[in-house]
Amino acid sequence: MEGTSLYLPVVILLMQCSPSVPVTVSTDKHRVEVHEFLDAVLSCTFRTEKDQNPRIEWKKKGKDVSFVYFDGHFRGPFEDRATIDGATVTLKGVTQEDAGEYRCEISAPLDTVNLGETNVTLKVLVPPHTPSCEIPSGAVTGSVVQLRCRDQQSIPPATYSWFKDNLPFHQPRHANATYLINSHTGLLEFKAVAKEDTGRYSCQASNRVGPPKMCEGKHMTIEDVNVSAVVAAVLVVCLVVTVCGCGGYLLHRNGFFSPGHRGRSNVNYVPPPQEPQDFKHTQSFML
Template sequence: MELPPLAALLGSLLLCCAGLTKGLNITSTNQPMVEKAQGEKVTLPCTFTVAQEDQGPLDIEWVLIPTDNQKKEQTIIMYSVDRIYNNYYEAMNGRVQFTNPDPRSGDGSIDILNLKSADTGTYQCRVKKAPGVESQKIQLTVLVKPTMTKCYIEGSQETGRDLTLKCVSQEGSLLLSYNWRKITGTEELPATSLLNKDTGELSLKNVSEEYSGTYSCVAANRIGTDDCFVVLNVTPPINTAGTIAGAVIGTLLGLFLLAFLVFCCCKKRKEKKYEKEVHHEIRILKVAAIVPLWVQCLPPIWKDMPRLHIIKYQVKTLNVLLVKTQTFHRQSMTSHTRFMISQWYKHEETGCTCPMNFNCGETEVYYEMKYCLFRLYLFSL
């Protein structure tokens, strides 16, 4: 009957002995979660005590535990063999330090300066002084206040239509809430408005001109607020039929003007072509009028050719002959000139007023040819 009390006493003694012999112990209050705003400073606590039997060297290590179990832990800062090592984590270089410059005093807490949203994570403090080893985890959440909030209108701003005022923050921690208010006119939201604080949407039904004004949206979370503005201008519906009719009339006028310009261009071109043809016919008549003056001196084989061909061919021949003879004295023609003229009148049946023996005078023949060429150029070119 006395055995159970004796056993209970022995158990209590063992527990007391175990408590007395316990060495290293982390004494800081367990704070599983810490929240701070971006840009601020946070202190992650880690105070401890050691026992006499803890004779080994003191090691304090802070690590960042990744959310992905497949990744390795990242050492942030460490104290070992009376030295501090704080260049393990590049993302926190210059921003992490021990709160107490001498962690041997029993304070292994750290300060993280100028917090960033990327600093959010689970941190663990590990204290070792052989044979004692203790650790403690802290979840740090860096909150970002709303920033770059934008307001805009979705829908037509015509009377009788439905539209939505939207408000969105580009940055900011979750648990954001949005609130709309009118800051001009009656400064009260329309009776038909419906606000969704989670999405930042303010729905307006069957809007009227009284809805017009400046609206403000305030985005807020536990850290701070940010706002934006938008101007609503409700107007009567546009006369769509009149707009369409005006567009059609304008198009028809444009097409008519284009057709008129094309007609004028074509008419002008026809007139120029007609004038050119008339001028050409007049020129042919002028040339035909002077052809009898010198065509009688042509050889018979040339007389059989069409007049236009005779004109072109004779122009070239007379031009060559004139250029050749101009280099000599006009009153006396050389033997070379006589030869060229004799080639001109080489056929017996020329019917030329000047016979083959040149009794009419070489000078007269020269001037007659020059006169023919001059008149031919004058009227035909």
């Protein structure tokens, strides 16, 4: 008994010196991914030391921190489209504007450590949209040609594949290929097009969220350079330049551009006689 009585003050002292259990806040899922227009559950659980009625707040981080749930009510755009169960929040029909980082804060004024928080990141997934495609209608053989495809709305970002005449246009397997395909940017580049590259091209955007979407196909024609037409055009231009040069030389040789020639054109010019005008006193000369 005496030994026990000696240890009792020590136990009491350790209990008094031991740290208090603070308010603890946690979540079942720190990253939540939800398809667009579906409901998103942002979980938040807590445990307090003494306070049985802590204050629950949800905030959304951004350029400025805004309230989602405060003083027992949802705020702003969440006012009519969110519910809360304990501290877990359900956002209904989420859109891209709802994506971002959220923070659950629990304030327990009666606890020794009276504030705890946890973060949840919401990512809203968007299926592919019909991509915009830039496909030239024609080009000449040997030239560099670029075809572009882009879907700026899909989340995660779409990957792209090209089709020629409704058949897959495969990624080249060797370094000496005449074209390159970038499945992430949607670029199809021909280093030097040939006549066999003529065809109807289309592009498809895909991600893991929804069915792929394809742009409307467009026909691209590759033609050889018309050498005869180019030579004929050059000859015509040379002939015109030669004729103009010879004509100017002959005119200059005959003195058409000399100052004397321009002066002789006015030698025989005699101005017409002018009739004398009667001098009339005006009222300003009258006395």
